[in-house]
Amino acid sequence: MGEVKLLGTRHSPYLHRVIWALKLKGIPYEFIEQDLDNKSPLLLQSNPVHKKIPVLIHGGNPIAESVIILEYIEEKWPQNPLLPSDPYEKAVARFWVKFADEKGLSISKVLQSSGEEQEKARKESLEMLEIIEEHAPGLGQKKFFGGDKIGMVDLTLGRLAHWMGVTEEVTGVKIMEAGKFPRLEAWMKNFKEDPVIKENLPEFKDTLAVMKRHRETLLASK
Amino acid sequence: MAKSDVKLLGAWSSPFVMRARIALNIKSVDYEYQEENWLVSKSELLLKSNPIHKKVPVLIHADNPMCESLIIVQYIDEVWSSGPSILPSDPYDRATARFWSAYIDDKWFPSMIAFFWGQEEDAKKAAIAQMEEGLVLLEEAFGKCSKGKAFFGGDRIGFLDIAFGCFLGSLRVTEKAGGIELLSETKTPSLSKWAERFSSDIAVKELISDTDKLAEFGKKLQAKMTANN
Numbered sequence: 001m002g003e004v005k006l007l008g009t010r011h012s013p014y015l016h017r018v019i020w021a022l023k024l025k026g027i028p029y030e031f032i033e034q035d036l037d038n039k040s041p042l043l044l045q046s047n048p049v050h051k052k053i054p055v056l057i058h059g060g061n062p063i064a065e066s067v068i069i070l071e072y073i074e075e076k077w078p079q080n081p082l083l084p085s086d087p088y089e090k091a092v093a094r095f096w097v098k099f100a101d102e103k104g105l106s107i108s109k110v111l112q113s114s115g116e117e118q119e120k121a122r123k124e125s126l127e128m129l130e131i132i133e134e135h136a137p138g139l140g141q142k143k144f145f146g147g148d149k150i151g152m153v154d155l156t157l158g159r160l161a162h163w164m165g166v167t168e169e170v171t172g173v174k175i176m177e178a179g180k181f182p183r184l185e186a187w188m189k190n191f192k193e194d195p196v197i198k199e200n201l202p203e204f205k206d207t208l209a210v211m212k213r214h215r216e217t218l219l220a221s222k
Numbered sequence: 223m224a225k226s227d228v229k230l231l232g233a234w235s236s237p238f239v240m241r242a243r244i245a246l247n248i249k250s251v252d253y254e255y256q257e258e259n260w261l262v263s264k265s266e267l268l269l270k271s272n273p274i275h276k277k278v279p280v281l282i283h284a285d286n287p288m289c290e291s292l293i294i295v296q297y298i299d300e301v302w303s304s305g306p307s308i309l310p311s312d313p314y315d316r317a318t319a320r321f322w323s324a325y326i327d328d329k330w331f332p333s334m335i336a337f338f339w340g341q342e343e344d345a346k347k348a349a350i351a352q353m354e355e356g357l358v359l360l361e362e363a364f365g366k367c368s369k370g371k372a373f374f375g376g377d378r379i380g381f382l383d384i385a386f387g388c389f390l391g392s393l394r395v396t397e398k399a400g401g402i403e404l405l406s407e408t409k410t411p412s413l414s415k416w417a418e419r420f421s422s423d424i425a426v427k428e429l430i431s432d433t434d435k436l437a438e439f440g441k442k443l444q445a446k447m448t449a450n451n
Binding site: 049058063064068069071072075076085088090091092094095098099131135178182 | 294297313
């Protein structure tokens with residue numbers, strides 16, 4: 001079916017969504033690490049519009065944007081489905097994928113800012129968690145958003161399982177108070193303990209070091 | 223007629239609502255349309271069906287509510303599978319259509335919004351420049367996606383045609399307000415011709431709003447937001 005290449009940076013939450021999808025479906029791929037300060041011709045050629053990672057290249061065809069990559073993987077390799085087969089349930093899952101993808105940006109903003117801007121991002125992140133805790137279907141009843149198995153919503157929210165904690169430690173800003181989000185906390189535990197996820201998460205201390213440097217560089221340039 | 227089985231909550235001025243209506247038209251679905259006068263108040267049904275965003279469009283099918291225009295379009299495509307296909311059949315072409323739709327929603331349309339709400343000349347100029355840049359990319363994308371045919375989707379209107387075409391009305395309002403030409407035969411020849419074909423397509427024609435009516439609504443919106451601040 002053609003070889004699969006994946007362009008990314010080791011500690012990116014977006015990259016990991018794609019890694020997890022490929023691993024869950026048992027798809028072999030070649031990871032090609034990228035230097036975003038010195039973008040490779042391959043990256044620029046594969047994603048000329050955004051020049052960002054991750055990019056999946058399948059049989060020479062590049063696909064950009066993590067959620068779009070997930071939909072492509074789902075369609076190309078239907079085993080171990082990440083989306084429900086029922087059209088309505090699929091529409092609901094896609095709603096939450098979009099919600100998690102868009103609102104999750106607030107957590108990045110907490111890392112990337114300080115003062116008033118950071119406080120605003122923290123409040124937005126908190127609001128996102130509150131909405132998920134209250135409204136997300138299946139949360140608290142099943143092991144994952146996808147049911148008994150990990151699905152696309154779980155992958156898109158994976159940021160909470162590792163990168164949110166890193167952000168909190170780097171910035172000293174608490175986003176998720178312990179005990180306030182019982183259903184989400186239970187989900188995070190299930191997600192992190194899943195063997196595929198567990199085996200495909202970077203070391204906390206390594207991501208911590210990278211994100212710390214990233215924050216310092218960003219704030220220094222402001 | 224099972225018209226009551228499908229209900230759409232919408233607003234005449236919304237390009238996002240237009241997406242859902244075009245999709246329903248393509249599939250010849252009989253549906254009940256409820257106009258939301260959202261500038262004044264939101265109906266109970268809307269607040270109940272979309273408690274998180276409280277926005278239109280909302281499609282309610284057999285009492286199941288769903289939100290987000292492009293998610294609704296995909297749902298319509300999957301459920302009414304006997305009608306003409308909206309998304310391409312090849313997964314890579316689907317990814318391409320999704321990519322450009324996301325670009326339009328996340329980058330291109332926000333520049334139009336920035337122009338609409340921009341207070342200073344510099345901000346407005348920057349917004350226009352971004353829109354023009356985007357149109358150059360979309361002109362190129364049209365060439366690749368259409369493969370010499372009439373629409374992004376090929377012989378018939380597809381996902382990307384719907385995702386982009388819904389903004390033609392707002393585009394014309396922007397052109398008038400800015401005294402500029404964004405879509406033109408010289409700058410964007412393919413898109414210019416495509417726009418005419420899209421607007422006269424049978425699934426789209428009845429949904430096109432008068433440019434002046436849209437512009438007037440825009441002014442009302444600006445006045446209301448200014449009054450609230």
